[in-house]
Amino acid sequence: MILPGRTIGILGGGQLGRMTAIAARNLGYGVHVLDPDPACPARGVADLTITAPFDDELAAAWLARGVDVVTLEIEKLGRPAMRAAAERAPVRPGWQVLEIIQDRGHQRQWLADHGLPQGPWRSCDDAETTAAACAALGHDNFVKSRFGGYDGKGQARVRSAEDASRAFAAVGPNVVEQALPLVAELSVMVARRPSGETVVFPPALNHHVDQILEWSAIPAPLPAAVLDAAEEIARSIAGAIGLEGLLAIELFLLPDGVLLVNELAPRPHNSFHATERATATSQFEQHVRAVCDLPLGNTALVQPCAIANLLGDLWVGRDGKPATPDFGAALAIPGVRLHLYGKADARPGRKMGHLSATGATPEEATARVLRAQSVLVPR
Numbered sequence: 001m002i003l004p005g006r007t008i009g010i011l012g013g014g015q016l017g018r019m020t021a022i023a024a025r026n027l028g029y030g031v032h033v034l035d036p037d038p039a040c041p042a043r044g045v046a047d048l049t050i051t052a053p054f055d056d057e058l059a060a061a062w063l064a065r066g067v068d069v070v071t072l073e074i075e076k077l078g079r080p081a082m083r084a085a086a087e088r089a090p091v092r093p094g095w096q097v098l099e100i101i102q103d104r105g106h107q108r109q110w111l112a113d114h115g116l117p118q119g120p121w122r123s124c125d126d127a128e129t130t131a132a133a134c135a136a137l138g139h140d141n142f143v144k145s146r147f148g149g150y151d152g153k154g155q156a157r158v159r160s161a162e163d164a165s166r167a168f169a170a171v172g173p174n175v176v177e178q179a180l181p182l183v184a185e186l187s188v189m190v191a192r193r194p195s196g197e198t199v200v201f202p203p204a205l206n207h208h209v210d211q212i213l214e215w216s217a218i219p220a221p222l223p224a225a226v227l228d229a230a231e232e233i234a235r236s237i238a239g240a241i242g243l244e245g246l247l248a249i250e251l252f253l254l255p256d257g258v259l260l261v262n263e264l265a266p267r268p269h270n271s272f273h274a275t276e277r278a279t280a281t282s283q284f285e286q287h288v289r290a291v292c293d294l295p296l297g298n299t300a301l302v303q304p305c306a307i308a309n310l311l312g313d314l315w316v317g318r319d320g321k322p323a324t325p326d327f328g329a330a331l332a333i334p335g336v337r338l339h340l341y342g343k344a345d346a347r348p349g350r351k352m353g354h355l356s357a358t359g360a361t362p363e364e365a366t367a368r369v370l371r372a373q374s375v376l377v378p379r
C-alpha cells in the first residue's frame with residue numbers, strides 16, 4: 001500500500017487529472033502532474049506541475065522519480081515515456097492496458113478474443129479496405145480513427161461509396177463499425193487494485209448530442225438484468241486485462257435487450273462525475289485508492305444524481321459577445337452544484353465544467369440539472 005502522506009504522479013493535467021488531484025489531496029497525498037499546457041486545469045491543485053509533451057521521456061522520468069506511484073488521465077501516451085516512468089515508479093494502469101486501448105483496432109480484436117459482445121466491425125488500413133468494409137457491413141456505418149479520437153472527433157458517418165473514400169482521406173487507418181439502433185447508451189466503471197480486489201459502480205445512463213456527452217445520470221434507470229449484464233462485462237474485462245486503477249466501459253443497449261461494448265477508457269470518465277454525489281465513494285477517490293492499493297471504497301448508491309456538461313458555447317451573451325454564464329440563476333435551483341475546471345479559454349465544444357443535481361429518482365435529478373443548464377444563458 002502507498003499510504004496517505006506519500007506522493008502521486010499524474011500523466012495529464014486536464015479536468016480528470018484536476019479532480020483526481022483534489023481527491024488525492026483530501027486523502028493527504030502530495031500530487032505532481034505532467035501536462036504540455038502550462039495553464040492546465042490541474043495546475044492550481046498540484047504541488048508540482050511539469051510542463052512537457054507527453055512523449056518527453058526525460059520529463060516522464062522526472063515525474064516518476066519524485067513520486068511513489070504514477071497514474072494517468074489520458075490514454076494518448078507513448079511506450080518510451082511510459083517505460084521511462086515505469087523504470088522509476090509503478091505506473092498504474094500499465095502499458096499492457098494502454099497498448100490494447102489506444103488503438104481502436106487492437107481494442108476491438110482484444111474484445112473479440114475475450115468473447116465480449118460487440119457490434120460488427122472491420123479494421124482498415126487503406127481506402128480500398130475501408131470501402132470494402134463499408135459495403136460489407138451495410139449502408140450505414142461509422143468510420144472511426146484507430147488513434148486519438150474523442151467527443152466524436154476522428155469519426156465520419158458513411159452511407160455511400162463516395163462517403164467511404166472521403167472518410168478514409170479524413171480519418172486515415174480506422175475501424176469501420178456498423179451504425180447500431182441504440183435504445184440507450186450506458187457506461188459502467190470498474191476499479192481494481194493490484195492485490196485483485198474489484199468493485200463496480202452502479203451504471204450511468206448517458207445522453208449524447210453531436211457525439212458529445214450532454215448529460216448523464218446515476219443510477220441508470222434500466223432493467224436489473226441489463227445492469228447486471230453491464231457489471232458482469234466490467235468485471236470480466238478488469239480481470240482479463242489485469243487492471244490496476246479505473247476502467248470505464250461505454251455500452252450500447254439494443255432493442256432486443258442486448259448489450260454491446262462501444263469502447264474502453266482506463267481512467268476516470270465524464271459519465272461518472274455524478275459519483276461525487278450519487279455514491280458513497282467518488283470515482284476520483286476510487287482512482288486514488290486503486291492505484292495506491294488501498295482498500296477500495298463503497299460504491300453503494302447514496303442518492304440519484306445527474307450531471308450536465310458545460311461546453312464553451314455557453315460563454316456567449318445574448319448579443320453574441322463573450323460573457324460569463326448566469327451561474328447565480330443555476331445555483332438558485334435547490335440541489336444544484338457547479339463544478340468548473342479552471343479553463344480560461346471558452347472555445348466552442350470545449351468542456352469547461354459541469355452542473356450536478358440530485359433528485360428522488362434519476363429522472364428527477366436529470367430534469368433538475370437540465371433546468372439549471374437551461375437558465376445559464378438567457379434566451
Ligand code: ADP
Pocket residue numbers: 119142144149150151152153177178179180181182185208211212250262263
Ligand atoms: P468517442 O471516442 O468520440 O467517444 P465513440 O465511439 O464513443 O467515440 O462515439 C461517440 C458517440 O457516437 C457514441 O457515444 C454514440 O452516441 C455514437 N456512436 C458511435 N458508434 C456508434 C455505432 N456503431 N452505432 C450508433 N451510434 C454510435
Ligand code: MG
Pocket residue numbers: 151250263
Ligand atoms: Mg465514447
